[in-house]
Amino acid sequence: MMSTRWSRFAGLAVLSLAFAFAASAQVKVGTVNLQKALQETAEIKQAEADLKARFGPRQEELAALEKEIAKLNQEAEANQQKYNEAALAELAARLQTRQRQYQRNSEALQEAVNRERQDILQRVGQRFQEVVRKVAEEKGLDVVIDGANLLYSKPALDISSEVTAAYDKAYPAKK
Numbered sequence: 001m002m003s004t005r006w007s008r009f010a011g012l013a014v015l016s017l018a019f020a021f022a023a024s025a026q027v028k029v030g031t032v033n034l035q036k037a038l039q040e041t042a043e044i045k046q047a048e049a050d051l052k053a054r055f056g057p058r059q060e061e062l063a064a065l066e067k068e069i070a071k072l073n074q075e076a077e078a079n080q081q082k083y084n085e086a087a088l089a090e091l092a093a094r095l096q097t098r099q100r101q102y103q104r105n106s107e108a109l110q111e112a113v114n115r116e117r118q119d120i121l122q123r124v125g126q127r128f129q130e131v132v133r134k135v136a137e138e139k140g141l142d143v144v145i146d147g148a149n150l151l152y153s154k155p156a157l158d159i160s161s162e163v164t165a166a167y168d169k170a171y172p173a174k175k
Helices: 002-024 034-039 042-078 085-139 160-170
Strands: 029-032 143-146
Touching: 029 085, 029 160, 034 042, 034 085, 034 160, 042 085, 042 160, 085 160
Parallel strands: 029 143
Antiparallel strands: none
């Protein structure tokens, strides 16, 4: 309880000092909407297209399996009165097998896509930070803030498009 109060006090003191410093010296600030700027890079667009091409066939297989499950469900509902107990049990077993298969395949696909995306974002993210730093230095900025977390900033402070263009120039997408 006491340490929480002191940490709040210390935080307020640091914040006050930061504002005092900013008031005494002109601090140049820029904003970047990191998520949007990253998504606009040619490398990320190419990577997304590659992911779709690579995992598209598996997505199509899942869609076909999903249709098969829906068809089996429909068949089971429509023919409950016509089928004997053994036929209904066999149909229920087929349905359950297909549902498990769909669940496994869906989870495996999602895991593979997520893993690939994380690898891409990690690689691109590190490069992107370097580019943000270079653009900030070129523009003489002291601070660059992620615009997604701001309540308000003047549009003139946004350097997202410049950072994206600099990234594309430094790291062109491979075809």
